[in-house]
Amino acid sequence: xxxxxxxxxxxxxxxxxxxxxGAIYKELKEVKVVDIxxxxxxxxxxxxxxxxxxxxxxxxxxxxxxxGVDSEISLENKPIALQLEGQYxxxxxxxxxxxxxxxxxxxxxxxxxxxNSSENSFQILDTxxxxxxxxxxxxxxEVIGKKINNIKKLFEIQPxxxxxxxxxxxxxxxxxxxxxxxxxxxxxxxxxIGKGRDFEIISRNYKFTKIYNKYNxxxxxxxxxxKRQDDGKRLAIFNSAxxxxxxxxRSNLKTVGGASSLLxxxxxxxITVRFIKRDETRKT
Amino acid sequence: xxxxxxxxxxxxxxxxxxxxxGAIYKELKEVKVVDIxxxxxxxxxxxxxxxxxxxxxxxxxxxxxxxGVDSEISLENKPIALQLEGQYxxxxxxxxxxxxxxxxxxxxxxxxxxxNSSENSFQILDTxxxxxxxxxxxxxxEVIGKKINNIKKLFEIQPxxxxxxxxxxxxxxxxxxxxxxxxxxxxxxxxxIGKGRDFEIISRNYKFTKIYNKYNxxxxxxxxxxKRQDDGKRLAIFNSAxxxxxxxxRSNLKTVGGASSLLxxxxxxxITVRFIKRDETRKT
Amino acid sequence: xxxxxxxxxxxxxxxxxxxxxGAIYKELKEVKVVDIxxxxxxxxxxxxxxxxxxxxxxxxxxxxxxxGVDSEISLENKPIALQLEGQYxxxxxxxxxxxxxxxxxxxxxxxxxxxNSSENSFQILDTxxxxxxxxxxxxxxEVIGKKINNIKKLFEIQPxxxxxxxxxxxxxxxxxxxxxxxxxxxxxxxxxIGKGRDFEIISRNYKFTKIYNKYNxxxxxxxxxxKRQDDGKRLAIFNSAxxxxxxxxRSNLKTVGGASSLLxxxxxxxITVRFIKRDETRKT
Numbered sequence: 001x002x003x004x005x006x007x008x009x010x011x012x013x014x015x016x017x018x019x020x021x022g023a024i025y026k027e028l029k030e031v032k033v034v035d036i037x038x039x040x041x042x043x044x045x046x047x048x049x050x051x052x053x054x055x056x057x058x059x060x061x062x063x064x065x066x067x068g069v070d071s072e073i074s075l076e077n078k079p080i081a082l083q084l085e086g087q088y089x090x091x092x093x094x095x096x097x098x099x100x101x102x103x104x105x106x107x108x109x110x111x112x113x114x115x116n117s118s119e120n121s122f123q124i125l126d127t128x129x130x131x132x133x134x135x136x137x138x139x140x141x142e143v144i145g146k147k148i149n150n151i152k153k154l155f156e157i158q159p160x161x162x163x164x165x166x167x168x169x170x171x172x173x174x175x176x177x178x179x180x181x182x183x184x185x186x187x188x189x190x191x192x193i194g195k196g197r198d199f200e201i202i203s204r205n206y207k208f209t210k211i212y213n214k215y216n217x218x219x220x221x222x223x224x225x226x227k228r229q230d231d232g233k234r235l236a237i238f239n240s241a242x243x244x245x246x247x248x249x250r251s252n253l254k255t256v257g258g259a260s261s262l263l264x265x266x267x268x269x270x271i272t273v274r275f276i277k278r279d280e281t282r283k284t
Numbered sequence: 285x286x287x288x289x290x291x292x293x294x295x296x297x298x299x300x301x302x303x304x305x306g307a308i309y310k311e312l313k314e315v316k317v318v319d320i321x322x323x324x325x326x327x328x329x330x331x332x333x334x335x336x337x338x339x340x341x342x343x344x345x346x347x348x349x350x351x352g353v354d355s356e357i358s359l360e361n362k363p364i365a366l367q368l369e370g371q372y373x374x375x376x377x378x379x380x381x382x383x384x385x386x387x388x389x390x391x392x393x394x395x396x397x398x399x400n401s402s403e404n405s406f407q408i409l410d411t412x413x414x415x416x417x418x419x420x421x422x423x424x425x426e427v428i429g430k431k432i433n434n435i436k437k438l439f440e441i442q443p444x445x446x447x448x449x450x451x452x453x454x455x456x457x458x459x460x461x462x463x464x465x466x467x468x469x470x471x472x473x474x475x476x477i478g479k480g481r482d483f484e485i486i487s488r489n490y491k492f493t494k495i496y497n498k499y500n501x502x503x504x505x506x507x508x509x510x511k512r513q514d515d516g517k518r519l520a521i522f523n524s525a526x527x528x529x530x531x532x533x534r535s536n537l538k539t540v541g542g543a544s545s546l547l548x549x550x551x552x553x554x555i556t557v558r559f560i561k562r563d564e565t566r567k568t
Numbered sequence: 569x570x571x572x573x574x575x576x577x578x579x580x581x582x583x584x585x586x587x588x589x590g591a592i593y594k595e596l597k598e599v600k601v602v603d604i605x606x607x608x609x610x611x612x613x614x615x616x617x618x619x620x621x622x623x624x625x626x627x628x629x630x631x632x633x634x635x636g637v638d639s640e641i642s643l644e645n646k647p648i649a650l651q652l653e654g655q656y657x658x659x660x661x662x663x664x665x666x667x668x669x670x671x672x673x674x675x676x677x678x679x680x681x682x683x684n685s686s687e688n689s690f691q692i693l694d695t696x697x698x699x700x701x702x703x704x705x706x707x708x709x710e711v712i713g714k715k716i717n718n719i720k721k722l723f724e725i726q727p728x729x730x731x732x733x734x735x736x737x738x739x740x741x742x743x744x745x746x747x748x749x750x751x752x753x754x755x756x757x758x759x760x761i762g763k764g765r766d767f768e769i770i771s772r773n774y775k776f777t778k779i780y781n782k783y784n785x786x787x788x789x790x791x792x793x794x795k796r797q798d799d800g801k802r803l804a805i806f807n808s809a810x811x812x813x814x815x816x817x818r819s820n821l822k823t824v825g826g827a828s829s830l831l832x833x834x835x836x837x838x839i840t841v842r843f844i845k846r847d848e849t850r851k852t
Binding site for chain 3: 293294295296297298299300301302303304305306307309310313317325326327356358359360361406409
């Protein structure tokens with residue numbers, strides 16, 4: 001029996017998550033329901049897109065991902081099911097999947113047509129659970145919907161590259177549990193545009209000229225421990241999801257603060273990478 | 285093997301929830317433990333009652349619900365187990381189940397008599413886990429307790445109806461993850477008393493004369509999207525649990541605010557429905 | 569198939585927890601993954617130690633506990649796996665296990681040697697998941713690491729006892745969901761040093777001369793309910809984990825406050841027990 005995951009903005013206090021799990025287990029005793037996140041900011045398509053993209057890749061083939069963010073069905077927010085790399089995604093066509101489908105083509109997309117017409121403000125329970133259980137039982141997507149070719153794109157997940165190809169203007173798409181600030185600039189785009197050139201990363205008044213691969217690469221382990229003052233140092237890093245991130249070493253949002261609070265970086269703020277001509281580098 | 289659910293005010297940081305799950309799995313390897321909520325406000329019987337009522341209905345027959353809210357056993361807070369619609373509830377007799385038993389008669393109630401006399405401040409681990417595992421194995425309630433006929437009632441979950449039957453005075457019993465404000469007035473009571481008459485709903489200085497069934501029923505989809513200004517509009521709605529709710533369209537408590545913060549509605553505030561004589565309606 | 573538990577400071581919003589679960593289920597379909605806590609304060613070894621100690625004891629033999637707190641591997645933070653009472657712990661050697669190994673000798677400790685050398689900032693996914701699945705399949709610790717004899721000790725979990733053996737100076741190591749303040753003084757140490765003598769517990773300006781075993785032992789059930797004013801009364805108690813705790817009866821941190829906020833007790837504040845000579849007691 002495959003896994004069904006849940007990614008929602010329901011929070012974990014209300015009865016919604018429990019209700020959805022109960023409904024799934026009522027239909028399918030043997031399925032495994034796994035929470036990805038229920039703490040998405042209400043209606044935040046971008047957060048959901050980022051979290052889902054980085055979680056789903058670790059799941060086994062056949063996994064079914066229900067996304068309950070901005071999921072009230074309407075004329076303009078149609079329920080879809082999508083198959084990609086042998087996994088399944090059930091959500092509304094509101095852009096949530098565009099971060100996943102940017103680099104990988106879906107194998108199949110359907111617009112779900114089995115939603116009941118009964119008036120009810122909690123349709124994920126009715127429609128998405130039914131679709132997930134149908135897929136878990138081995139059912140075909142064509143049975144619960146009609147094939148479509150395109151889904152809505154989310155533009156803010158794409159950084160802008162200038163005509164001279166020496167600048168990437170990205171923006172903050174996510175702030176994590178440690179206050180680290182994550183941009184929409186991936187390592188792939190960085191390498192492709194940068195071609196090994198020197199660079200500077202600029203965000204507000206802060207500048208970075210080096211990108212780390214591990215947080216503790218900032219530590220000089222040769223120095224005696226008691227002399228180091230690394231906690232709270234800021235750094236640029238390609239995080240484990242391969243996005244360019246502005247971080248603070250060993251930060252704590254609730255006490256000393258993190259990159260977001262201490263550097264004043266918020267959702268949608270700019271993070272710019274400027275590549276430097278080899279000549280320029282030599283001169284300086 | 286049946287499902288055992290947990291509804292508590294333990295929070296998810298402390299070791300309590302993990303400890304309870306470990307103890308259950310130690311007794312019964314094959315059971316499925318499902319979290320309903322651990323974020324109930326400390327000792328809040330009303331919140332627990334509302335959440336449990338709306339979650340349990342979705343679970344399969346045979347499910348066992350442990351409620352760890354106000355669950356320190358004392359002379360005045362006796363542990364009970366209750367069977368209703370083929371599901372089981374284990375909690376203290378503090379009113380938590382009175383929202384569920386208001387409309388449905390329990391099949392059986394016992395006062396639990398197997399609690400160990402050892403002094404310990406975390407009795408849910410000792411007593412409730414043992415009872416849940418006993419039931420999960422197919423054991424009879426009579427083995428772990430003695431039959432009783434009544435449980436404690438919680439009065440604040442009942443709205444007041446005036447003698448003329450043209451007014452329902454309800455109150456706020458729950459505020460959800462989106463800041464939506466939920467009253468104790470159910471759609472059933474509303475229909476029964478209202479008999480199709482026009483009405484006005486009053487809470488603080490706000491008045492509503494229409495009740496929606498879906499949040500986005502407030503949107504006029506014929507208008508071009510860029511001209512609409514629906515976000516933050518307030519509305520009255522029968523929510524998916526069939527309670528009258530004051531909501532804000534696409535609200536976010538952490539940023540712009542929700543119905544609770546923007547309209548200043550708190551737990552226990554009044555929400556009144558006044559039905560209008562057909563004659564009055566015609567006149568106005 | 570054994571249980572794999574997770575204790576981390578990842579929070580539940582980000583994709584990290586979902587990613588770890590997906591990776592485990594990808595390797596081992598039939599394992600059960602149980603959350604102990606993901607709300608550990610970032611990098612707090614002490615909190616993790618306290619929560620883990622109190623949770624693990626309830627789990628069945630063979631359970632495998634992954635601890636993702638301060639878990640970025642470095643020269644000074646080596647990954648280890650430890651077997652104790654037939655359960656397994658996988659974490660970095662940063663002191664987290666010293667609360668568990670204080671009273672119980674580990675059966676085996678290895679320094680993990682299979683971490684991949686690839687640069688990546690989220691090593692728990694790579695290394696710890698691999699080790700956990702290896703153990704879950706029945707693999708030997710020696711296969712994934714080399715035997716070591718000692719692990720790092722955490723000193724702040726030990727209270728200080730004076731030379732005259734009439735005083736224990738402890739400190740606050742944890743504040744729970746209800747705002748209760750937990751010291752590092754265990755009931756065992758208290759009994760061993762106190763030898764039945766009278767005592768006073770002092771913290772800031774507050775003094776306690778009695779220790780309860782249940783929160784509601786503070787209530788005088790003979791008095792009529794409406795005359796009692798027990799809510800918010802402060803008390804000293806040996807909590808269910810057998811640590812000396814300063815609590816408030818039926819407190820709520822978000823509304824009226826709890827022991828931590830109302831008595832102004834913080835992490836690392838002193839809690840002192842002074843034992844009184846039998847002669848002194850008679851005199852007073």
